[in-house]
Amino acid sequence: MRTVILLLIFTSQITFSQSIDSIIYNGSWISMEHLLQKYVQIPSISGNEKKAGEFIKSIARENGLSISDFGSENGNYNFAASLFPLSEKKPNIIFLNHIDVVPEIRLDGTDPYSGEIKKDRVLGRGSIDNKGSALMQLYGIIQYLKSESASNDQYNITFLAVSCEETQCAGGINYVLENHLEELNAVAVIGEGPSELTNLLEGKFKNPIFGISVTHKRSLWLNLELEIKTNGHSSVTPIHYSNQEMVCALNNLTSKKNEIIYNALNINILKTLGSQKKGLEKLILKHPRLFKFLLVPQLRKQPELLSLYTNTITLTEISSNNDSYNILPSKTIAHLDCRLLPETDEKEFLSLIKSRLKNDNVKVMVVESMQESDPTSIETIYFKNLAKSIKSYYPTSEILPLLLPNINDLGAFRAKGILAYASTPVSFSRKEVQSIHNQHESISIQLLYDGAQIHFNYIKKMQNN
Numbered sequence: 001m002r003t004v005i006l007l008l009i010f011t012s013q014i015t016f017s018q019s020i021d022s023i024i025y026n027g028s029w030i031s032m033e034h035l036l037q038k039y040v041q042i043p044s045i046s047g048n049e050k051k052a053g054e055f056i057k058s059i060a061r062e063n064g065l066s067i068s069d070f071g072s073e074n075g076n077y078n079f080a081a082s083l084f085p086l087s088e089k090k091p092n093i094i095f096l097n098h099i100d101v102v103p104e105i106r107l108d109g110t111d112p113y114s115g116e117i118k119k120d121r122v123l124g125r126g127s128i129d130n131k132g133s134a135l136m137q138l139y140g141i142i143q144y145l146k147s148e149s150a151s152n153d154q155y156n157i158t159f160l161a162v163s164c165e166e167t168q169c170a171g172g173i174n175y176v177l178e179n180h181l182e183e184l185n186a187v188a189v190i191g192e193g194p195s196e197l198t199n200l201l202e203g204k205f206k207n208p209i210f211g212i213s214v215t216h217k218r219s220l221w222l223n224l225e226l227e228i229k230t231n232g233h234s235s236v237t238p239i240h241y242s243n244q245e246m247v248c249a250l251n252n253l254t255s256k257k258n259e260i261i262y263n264a265l266n267i268n269i270l271k272t273l274g275s276q277k278k279g280l281e282k283l284i285l286k287h288p289r290l291f292k293f294l295l296v297p298q299l300r301k302q303p304e305l306l307s308l309y310t311n312t313i314t315l316t317e318i319s320s321n322n323d324s325y326n327i328l329p330s331k332t333i334a335h336l337d338c339r340l341l342p343e344t345d346e347k348e349f350l351s352l353i354k355s356r357l358k359n360d361n362v363k364v365m366v367v368e369s370m371q372e373s374d375p376t377s378i379e380t381i382y383f384k385n386l387a388k389s390i391k392s393y394y395p396t397s398e399i400l401p402l403l404l405p406n407i408n409d410l411g412a413f414r415a416k417g418i419l420a421y422a423s424t425p426v427s428f429s430r431k432e433v434q435s436i437h438n439q440h441e442s443i444s445i446q447l448l449y450d451g452a453q454i455h456f457n458y459i460k461k462m463q464n465n
C-alpha cells in the first residue's frame with residue numbers, strides 16, 4: 001500500500017510539474033484561454049499586424065524572453081523572442097507562427113473578434129490559425145524557461161512571429177530571411193501544419209495518426225494566350241476565333257485525368273493508413289503498388305487525397321476583356337494554377353501541357369515558378385524527438401511524414417536548406433479544421449494545453465539530448 005501511495009505521490013508530482021502554468025500579463029497571471037481571448041480581440045488582417053504584434057511581443061518580453069526586432073510596421077512587423085539572446089549564436093530551434101489572420105466573414109451578426117470563451121472553447125478569427133497555435137508554442141517555451149532552462153543549454157529556442165503569411169507579402173518571412181537569416185542561426189524550424197489525421201478522414205481507424213509535413217508541392221502559375229485576328233463583328237461566325245479555340249484547347253487540357261504518381265512519401269501515407277485498418281482494407285492499403293488498380297478509383301473520389309498523388313492543373317481565370325455581346329475580341333487569356341509533386345521536372349510538365357492543349361497557337365508563359373527544395377529529412381534528431389514528444393503524449397499514435405499540397409512560411413526556410421517540419425500536434429475535430437479561414441473559427445481549450453505540453457516536452461528532449 002505504501003508503495004502505491006508513494007507511486008501516486010510521485011506520479012502526481014510528475015503530472016504537476018509537467019502541466020502548463022499560467023504566464024505573466026501586466027504583472028498578474030493569465031491562463032492560455034484568457035490570453036488567447038485578448039489576442040483574438042485585436043484584429044490583425046494581413047498588412048495590419050502591428051497592434052497585435054506589439055501585444056504578443058510585450059508578453060514574451062515580460063516573461064523573460066530575449067527580443068530581436070525584424071521590422072516594426074504594419075505589413076512588416078516581425079520579431080524573435082528567444083531563451084537566449086541571438087548574439088550568443090547558439091544553434092537555434094525556431095517555433096514559427098504568424099500574427100496575421102484572414103479577413104472575417106460576417107453573415108449572422110456574431111462578432112468574429114469577440115474572443116468569447118463559451119463552455120470549453122475560445123471563439124473568433126485566429127483562435128486556431130494562427131493565434132491559438134502560436135500560444136501553444138509560447139506557453140511551451142515559457143514553461144521551459146521557468147522550470148528547466150539553464151545557461152549551459154545547448155540550443156536556443158525561438159518564438160518567431162511574422163506578418164502576412166496569409167498573403168505572402170514581401171514584409172513577412174521573406175523579409176526576415178533576407179535580412180536576418182544569419183542572426184537567427186536556425187538549425188530546425190517547426191511551424192503550423194497537419195494535426196491528427198483520422199478525425200478528418202472517412203472510416204474507422206484503430207489508433208490516431210499525427211502528420212508531420214516535410215515537404216510541399218511547388219506552385220507553377222501559367223498564363224495562356226491565344227490571339228486570332230477577326231473582323232471584330234460577331235454577326236457572322238468566323239471559322240477560327242480565339243474564344244472558341246481557347247475553350248476547346250482548355251477542354252482538351254482539363255478533361256484528361258492526371259496521372260497518379262507514387263513516391264516514397266505518398267506510398268507511406270497509404271501504408272500507414274492501412275496499418276490502422278482491418279481485413280481487406282488493410283491488405284489493399286499495405287500493398288499500394290499491387291492494388292493500384294483498386295486504389296486509383298478511390299483516390300480520384302477524394303480531391304484532397306488525390307492532390308498528394310498527382311500534379312494538378314486548375315483553371316482559375318478565362319477572359320477576353322470584353323463586355324459586348326456583338327464584338328468579337330481577338331485575344332483570349334487563361335490562368336492555370338498548377339501544383340507539382342516534388343520530383344516533377346518542370347520542363348517535361350510544360351511540354352505535357354502544350355501537347356494536351358493540341359493547339360500550337362496557344363502561347364504558354366510561366367508567370368511564377370516556385371523554387372525547388374528537397375524534402376526535409378526525417379532522419380534527424382529534430383524530427384525523431386518531435387515524433388517522440390507526440391507519441392509520449394498520445395501513446396497509441398502513429399507518426400506519418402507527409403507532403404502538403406499547399407505551402408506556408410516553412411517553405412521559405414526549406415528553400416534555404418534549413419530543416420522545416422510542419423505540425424500542429426493536437427487532435428483537432430473535423431469541425432475545427434473546417435472552421436479555419438471560415439465562419440465561426442474556434443478551438444477547444446484543452447487542445448491549447450495539449451499543444452503547449454507537447455512543445456514543452458519537445459524542448460526538454462532536445463536540450464537533454
Ligand SMILES: [Zn+2]
Nearest residue numbers: 129130165192
Ligand atoms: Zn496559418
